[in-house]
Amino acid sequence: MISIVLFGPPGAGKGTVASVLAEQGYRHISTGDLLRQQIKAATPLGLAAQEALDQGQFVSDEIVLDMVRDYLQREGLGQRTLFDGYPRTLNQARQFDTLLADLNGRLATVVLLDCPDEVILDRISGRLICESCGAVYHRVHNPPQKEGICDVDGGKLIQRPDDVPETVAKRLEIYREQTAPLVDYYREKGILHVVDATQPLEQVCAAVVEGLE
Numbered sequence: 001m002i003s004i005v006l007f008g009p010p011g012a013g014k015g016t017v018a019s020v021l022a023e024q025g026y027r028h029i030s031t032g033d034l035l036r037q038q039i040k041a042a043t044p045l046g047l048a049a050q051e052a053l054d055q056g057q058f059v060s061d062e063i064v065l066d067m068v069r070d071y072l073q074r075e076g077l078g079q080r081t082l083f084d085g086y087p088r089t090l091n092q093a094r095q096f097d098t099l100l101a102d103l104n105g106r107l108a109t110v111v112l113l114d115c116p117d118e119v120i121l122d123r124i125s126g127r128l129i130c131e132s133c134g135a136v137y138h139r140v141h142n143p144p145q146k147e148g149i150c151d152v153d154g155g156k157l158i159q160r161p162d163d164v165p166e167t168v169a170k171r172l173e174i175y176r177e178q179t180a181p182l183v184d185y186y187r188e189k190g191i192l193h194v195v196d197a198t199q200p201l202e203q204v205c206a207a208v209v210e211g212l213e
Helices: 014-023 031-041 044-054 061-075 090-102 117-125 165-178 182-189 201-212
Strands: 002-007 027-030 081-084 106-114 127-130 136-138 192-196
Touching (some): 002 014, 014 081
Parallel strands (some): 027 081
Antiparallel strands (some): 127 136
């Protein structure tokens, strides 16, 4: 199994780029999706994760690792597997290296979507979500035809609590503390590919694919 990691600050476009790559044949694995699936199914891992969340704690690295291991063992080891936003910390990165070795896989490329804080703040703080269908808009860059109303189904547009400027600034601070050290870790391994995420989406995706090849 050849694995690829896609990471970067919140709002850099990881989910969007991962969706484009999935359409090109990459198997997209989001640990957030795995977490929600385990919780919904009330598995032992899901129950343990829910207990941590109910207590206002982060889900432990060990639980996340076990979820990734469980998924890979169930679904098999395919080629071109894309991990979106995982690992997030140095500890997770080292655990992930060990897991891949145990499964006879390897990490081929790590793509960093690099984006300055001011661009992130502009992107996220202006983001609007449709309450009913989940369509995404931006107050400046992609406004709806009618203010506050979704073009798709007429649903109400809201700003998520995570997207207010104060919360975004806190998320960026956590990213710098926990995830940014991965840059040096993977650069030393010689597998880091940095992409300027301020470019238009088509150029970002093209640069990512170039790095993967």
